[in-house]
Amino acid sequence: MNYSKRHWSLILGMLAALLLVSGCKKKTTAPPPPPPTPAPTANLSANPNSIQRGQSATLTWSTENATDVALDGNKVDPSGSQTVSPTETTTYHLTAKGAGGTQEATAQITVAAPTPTPTPVATPTPTVTDDQLFAQNITDVYFDYDKADLRPDGQQMLARAAQMIKQKGWRVQIEGNCDERGSTEYNLALGERRADSAKQALIQGGVSADSIKTISYGKEKPQCTESNEDCWQKNRRDHFTLLH
Amino acid sequence: MHRVKTTVFALSLLTLTFFAYTPRATAQGTVKLEINMGQERPRIAVPDFKTATGDPQTAPLDQVFNQTLWNDLDNAGIFDMVAKSFYPAQQPGQPTELNAKNWSDPPPNAGVVTFGNVGVNSGKVDVQGWLYDVKNPGAPQILGKQYREDATPDNARLIAHRFADEIISRLGGGINGIAESQIYFVSTRSGTKEIWSMDYDGANQKQVTKLGSLALSPRISPDGSRLAFSGLTKESWQIMMFSMDLGRTVAFPRFSGDNFSPAWSSDGTKIAFSSSMHSGLSEIFIADASGANARRLSTGKGDVSPVFNPKTNGQIAWVSGRTGLPQIYVMDADGSNVQKMTDQGYAVSPAWSPNGLLLAFSWVRKYGPGILGGEDIYLMDIASRQIVQLTHDGGRNDFPSWSPDGRHIVFQSNRSGTEQIWSVLADGTHLQQLTRQGRNSQPNWSFK
Numbered sequence: 174m175n176y177s178k179r180h181w182s183l184i185l186g187m188l189a190a191l192l193l194v195s196g197c198k199k200k201t202t203a204p205p206p207p208p209p210t211p212a213p214t215a216n217l218s219a220n221p222n223s224i225q226r227g228q229s230a231t232l233t234w235s236t237e238n239a240t241d242v243a244l245d246g247n248k249v250d251p252s253g254s255q256t257v258s259p260t261e262t263t264t265y266h267l268t269a270k271g272a273g274g275t276q277e278a279t280a281q282i283t284v285a286a287p288t289p290t291p292t293p294v295a296t297p298t299p300t301v302t303d304d305q306l307f308a309q310n311i312t313d314v315y316f317d318y319d320k321a322d323l324r325p326d327g328q329q330m331l332a333r334a335a336q337m338i339k340q341k342g343w344r345v346q347i348e349g350n351c352d353e354r355g356s357t358e359y360n361l362a363l364g365e366r367r368a369d370s371a372k373q374a375l376i377q378g379g380v381s382a383d384s385i386k387t388i389s390y391g392k393e394k395p396q397c398t399e400s401n402e403d404c405w406q407k408n409r410r411d412h413f414t415l416l417h
Numbered sequence: 418m419h420r421v422k423t424t425v426f427a428l429s430l431l432t433l434t435f436f437a438y439t440p441r442a443t444a445q446g447t448v449k450l451e452i453n454m455g456q457e458r459p460r461i462a463v464p465d466f467k468t469a470t471g472d473p474q475t476a477p478l479d480q481v482f483n484q485t486l487w488n489d490l491d492n493a494g495i496f497d498m499v500a501k502s503f504y505p506a507q508q509p510g511q512p513t514e515l516n517a518k519n520w521s522d523p524p525p526n527a528g529v530v531t532f533g534n535v536g537v538n539s540g541k542v543d544v545q546g547w548l549y550d551v552k553n554p555g556a557p558q559i560l561g562k563q564y565r566e567d568a569t570p571d572n573a574r575l576i577a578h579r580f581a582d583e584i585i586s587r588l589g590g591g592i593n594g595i596a597e598s599q600i601y602f603v604s605t606r607s608g609t610k611e612i613w614s615m616d617y618d619g620a621n622q623k624q625v626t627k628l629g630s631l632a633l634s635p636r637i638s639p640d641g642s643r644l645a646f647s648g649l650t651k652e653s654w655q656i657m658m659f660s661m662d663l664g665r666t667v668a669f670p671r672f673s674g675d676n677f678s679p680a681w682s683s684d685g686t687k688i689a690f691s692s693s694m695h696s697g698l699s700e701i702f703i704a705d706a707s708g709a710n711a712r713r714l715s716t717g718k719g720d721v722s723p724v725f726n727p728k729t730n731g732q733i734a735w736v737s738g739r740t741g742l743p744q745i746y747v748m749d750a751d752g753s754n755v756q757k758m759t760d761q762g763y764a765v766s767p768a769w770s771p772n773g774l775l776l777a778f779s780w781v782r783k784y785g786p787g788i789l790g791g792e793d794i795y796l797m798d799i800a801s802r803q804i805v806q807l808t809h810d811g812g813r814n815d816f817p818s819w820s821p822d823g824r825h826i827v828f829q830s831n832r833s834g835t836e837q838i839w840s841v842l843a844d845g846t847h848l849q850q851l852t853r854q855g856r857n858s859q860p861n862w863s864f865k
Binding site for chain 1: 633634647649653654675677678691693697698699718719720721736738741742743763765766779815816858859
């Protein structure tokens with residue numbers, strides 16, 4: 174770009190504007206001439222644009238008139254390619270900046286989960302989400318002193334839990350626990366009864382007996398180790414874990 | 418100290434009747450516990466064995482030997498121990514040095530004297546020991562024994578145990594001594610609950626299992642070769658078998674569900690245990706010692722802790738929660754003829770006496786929310802159902818197990834602040850703490 178050329182065009186433009194304004198107020202002005210500097214261009218593509226988790230795809234890009242090129246915020250060459258393995262569906266952004274402005278381009282790679290194991294009864298590979306979902310919804314149920322009968326709140330929880338377990342096709346382990354009072358061996362039997370109470374409630378709610386495993390920890394795995402009722406109550410519980 | 422103990426002990430044996438509680442009625446009766454099996458209590462003097470050599474190891478080994486022999490005879494519960502302060506000045510090391518009259522006359526007034534000497538020769542410890550009836554000058558010698566082992570404190574203790582058992586078997590009404598018996602128990606001292614063993618007097622404590630998860634309920638086989646216990650696998654509780662000969666766990670069948678609290682028949686051919694394999698709830702099963710032919714004996718809600726009548730192996734006592742709080746039951750070994758033995762409180766951990774007549778168990782007589790009664794060891798005369806309270810000293814006392822001679826009971830108690838193993842004579846005297854390190858529970862006394 175050269176100064177004198179630009180200077181003259183500015184002067185000409187201003188003269189023309191003056192003439193038009195003074196000559197006819199009603200008429201719209203002619204658009205100013207486009208800036209002589211060309212805007213940057215940007216192109217981004219993914220190949221393939223759909224993969225399964227664990228596979229990779231190639232991103233290819235090209236730009237023109239750009240001095241500053243970034244892919245998702247990372248500075249890259251004006252044109253090039255890169256291999257990526259996104260774990261979930263991701264949109265990549267290419268930004269090309271130049272004196273003529275900024276241009277963006279995007280490309281999306283769709284990520285599909287791996288094909289689930291063919292047998293419908295078999296455990297689908299759990300995701301972090303499944304574990305979180307399980308922990309949020311299948312909570313401990315508590316028991317009265319030396320009792321293995323479910324309380325109403327425990328029954329309600331288990332009725333909801335049964336729906337979710339069925340829907341998700343989960344396999345669960347129920348762990349029966351006791352407080353520190355009482356005898357080691359008898360508490361193992363009591364923990365067994367507590368675990369079985371929850372199992373029967375889940376079966377009642379439509380969960381298949383095959384997808385429930387029970388174990389008693391008696392008083393061997395306390396959650397809380399102080400000798401007071403608060404603590405004892407916390408330990409008189411069924412705990413549920415998702416079997417993977 | 419010993420004199421005081423001896424007096425208390427003698428008194429309790431002279432007036433060996435206890436108020437007993439009968440669960441069926443409020444009537445009170447009495448139970449007589451005959452520690453001495455009807456024999457007169459021999460009055461025994463146990464002067465220290467003389468050192469016979471100048472080897473520097475002699476004196477310390479002699480001291481270990483003397484201490485162990487005294488404790489074994491004292492613990493046996495069948496002797497009047499003549500206090501050492503009454504002994505004549507002369508310490509006999511051989512029969513020629515024994516002046517019988519000095520021992521049989523007051524103040525010692527001993528009936529029998531045991532004496533001898535301890536020497537160390539070329540790395541071996543030699544012990545000569547005698548037992549003399551000092552009131553029978555015509556034929557005083559009852560026993561004369563010689564022992565030779567490598568010169569270590571453990572061997573000095575072992576020789577003392579063997580000699581004590583010889584004396585006890587001669588003077589104890591035909592019942593063998595227990596000085597060589599072992600006690601198996603659960604200890605936390607390695608970090609997780611594992612099975613440990615110790616001599617009957619608490620010496621020589623050793624780790625047996627190295628499961629790394631949880632090992633509970635040790636039960637040694639009648640011949641002492643295998644230890645059954647409950648072990649936690651990744652999946653469930655299983656009966657596991659440790660070979661004392663091979664020093665490792667050996668194969669035993671795995672059953673579905675949780676399996677725990679094994680028990681041996683006294684002939685070593687059967688194992689009873691608690692399993693949820695059938696119904697998801699714990700029930701009593703019986704199987705061959707190999708684990709084969711397992712079959713269900715009880716249909717309960719929470720059935721655990723079976724134990725055979727060791728006299729007949731025809732009956733099994735166990736614990737069931739079928740009517741609420743756990744109670745003691747007895748059935749025939751085929752599952753028939755179920756009898757409820759206790760009907761109040763919280764009764765667990767039955768242990769059948771070697772003579773088949775008594776059940777020891779742990780009982781909180783009055784139990785319920787807010788009521789924290791003492792948990793004590795009780796003895797029940799099975800025929801009359803009369804009950805005697807054995808421990809009175811506070812804390813939670815559980816898992817009684819009988820010594821092979823039926824005169825002692827080992828149990829767990831938290832009376833000292835933490836769970837530890839204690840032993841006591843079956844008449845309630847001679848209470849001793851056997852463990853101090855870590856938390857220790859579920860003692861099981863060997864069959865011999």
